[in-house]
Amino acid sequence: MELHLALDGRQDLAGQLYRQLRAAILDGRLAAGDRLPSMRFLAERLAVSRKTVGEAYERLVAEGFLQARVGSGTYVSSQLAPVEHPPMPTAALQANPRWRAIAAGWRMPAHRPARYSFAGGTPDKRRFPFDAWRTCLQRALRLQARSPAFYAEALGNPELRLAISRYLAINRAVRCHWQDILVSQGAQQAIDLLARVMLTPGDLAVVEEPGYPPARLAFEAAGARVLGVPVDREGLRVDCLPEQAKLVYVTPSHQFPLGQPMSLPRRLALLEWARRRQALIIEDDYDGEYRFDGRPLESLQSLDREGRVAYIGTFSKTLFPELRLGYLLMPAALRGELTVAKQLADQHSESLQQLALAHFIGSGAFAQHTRRLQREYARRRQLLLRRLAGDLAPWLEALPAVAGIHLAARLRQPLDCTRLCAQLAERGVLLLDLAPFYAEGPGMPGLLFGFGAIEAQDIDPALDILHELLRQH
Ligand SMILES: Cc1ncc(COP(=O)(O)O)c(C=O)c1O
The missing domain is CATH 3.90.1150.10 (Aspartate Aminotransferase, domain 1)
Structure with a gap:
């Protein structure tokens, strides 16, 4: 515990220390049961004698604020009632009205x-092999302990990006080079980064209706007008697309929330529409790795011959969502902007888990x-x-x-x-x-x-x- 204490001058040092510790206990910065620093440590830290600290501690013990436990140290008395913190003052700050509207309308179901x-x-977290994951984390920790402290690559750990690209090529028939993969904080960050680099306020973004609310809201937050285009048994009604849109967000493997796959004719029609309108297609393949019937249809990304598709995946459904690990297969035209957007968002995704996941995939545990x-x-x-x-x-x-x-x-x-x-x-x-x-x-x-x-x-x-x-x- 590092409590901020500052002594002034050389007068009444024990009294100053007593008052500051007492105030910290009364306003809840020090809570019942917290251990205080040893007298020797605090005396060195504040450049005062041990006797000065001793006097302050003794007075607080005598008044019942502290308890000295023999052989263990000095603690804030466990008898003290917890302090009610006053609410933070609310200054009149004007948030961006777009964000105010989004925050007011946010209705994601809480867990x-x-x-x-x-x-x-x-997903089923009970069946997650935590022992194998622990081994991967330990290995990652050992590697990290040996490397110098500096930011890592914005696009993600190369070993993980290579593992993801191989996985996509084999399991999802997605053509890619590992250098085109950006490791994101879940699919959501990939959607958000694409919204930031693609949309100018007033642009039109298309989503499926019904659809995935966090995608729609990310586009709205970037200032876009968002249009929901209906889906039917074959997926997005390409014939209902507007004349112009900057991007179209779809879930072709498993429409969210209704579930139907997008038919091949619709996939081809959507690609053709995007080609004519110079639009980006965001293909969110969030849980398509679990297949139960028939052969998988080719992804939009692999049908695309122009580099118009940003393909997104996540480990939220195959591992678990708290990991916050996902990926974005970047269209070549957006690589530079997406790399900088990722850096501006968070420099790079957390590297310990990336290393662990690379090993988890490489060892066969993921498959x-x-x-x-x-x-x-x-x-x-x-x-x-x-x-x-x-x-x-x-x-x-x-x-x-x-x-x-x-x-x-x-x-x-x-x-x-x-x-x-x-x-x-x-x-x-x-x-x-x-x-x-x-x-x-x-x-x-x-x-x-x-x-x-x-x-x-x-x-x-x-x-x-x-x-x-x-x-x-
Ligand atoms: C359509 C869709 N996309 C993406 C995700 C996963 O998002 P994330 O990877 O951010 O957890 C979900 C999760 O429910 C989803 O339903």
Whole structure:
């Protein structure tokens, strides 16, 4: 603990020290149970005698503020009641109105623990091989201890970028050179960096409707006008795209939130539209590594012959989101700007975890983990689909999806989804309503079933509760 203490002149030094320590205890900077520095250390630090410090400590002990524990040191008395901190004063500061509007409208669901959680987009952290990860972290620490203290490469650790490029080439048929990869703080930072370097206030950015709210908001924060273009069973309605737009953000492997893949004709039409309008396509492949049916369609990035696609991926779904590790395959034309934007945002992503992840992928642990999860998720998805096609079918219709760790289902009958989700929450079931993902008016009523967090044996009991409530509605 390093408490700021400053003595003035040579008068009444013990008294000054006493008053400053007492004030620190009374205003909560020193809390009950905190250990004070030893008398010798403090005397050296403040260039006073040990006797001076001793006098101040003794007085505070006598008044009950401190407790001396033999052989252990001096502590703030554990009997003291915790101090209530006064609220910080709110000065009249005018934030950028765009940010004020975004902060006022922010409605991302907070993490809510539940007995049965169908939370969207949450992977199974219980099955993460923490022992293997610890070994990778230890190795990374050893490497880091040997290197000089300086900023690392803005685009990320070369070993990790190479591992990501190999992974993309093999698993996702994405053509890339490791030097075109930027390691970001999750997919979100990649979206944000693209918004910063591409958009001038007033530009038009297109997103899917329904879609992923944090992408729309990142474009709005950069000053863009954002237009939601509807999706149908084949993905984005390319025929509804506006005449001009600076960029189009899509989730072609697993449309967020409805789940359908974008068909090949639509992919080709979107690329052609972007070519004619000189627009950028952002391809967010956030959970496409989990595939359950059929052969994967080629990514927009690999169909593109012009360098118009920025391909984004994340480790939030394959490992876990708190790692904040994602990547962006940069179009050649934006490389310089994106490199500087990344530097201005945070210099570079945290390097210990990057090194650990490079080793985790290189050692085969990553592939082994995702294979195990793939089997587990396939089982859960089957259980869900069986119930949706069985006793839940009078109310719900599963929407077609071949990849990812959530399914969406359409409500066949009009009913109050908000109320249904609130009632489910009361019974311990966390299920998301599709409504908040529609930004431009009411959309198709339905529910989003994430199956990354729920154990297979919990699916039936949770759906029994849903069934019971649907019967009552
Ligand atoms: C469409 C979409 N993109 C990206 C992400 C992941 O973002 P991040 O990598 O920032 O955790 C999610 C997570 O739910 C998502 O749904």
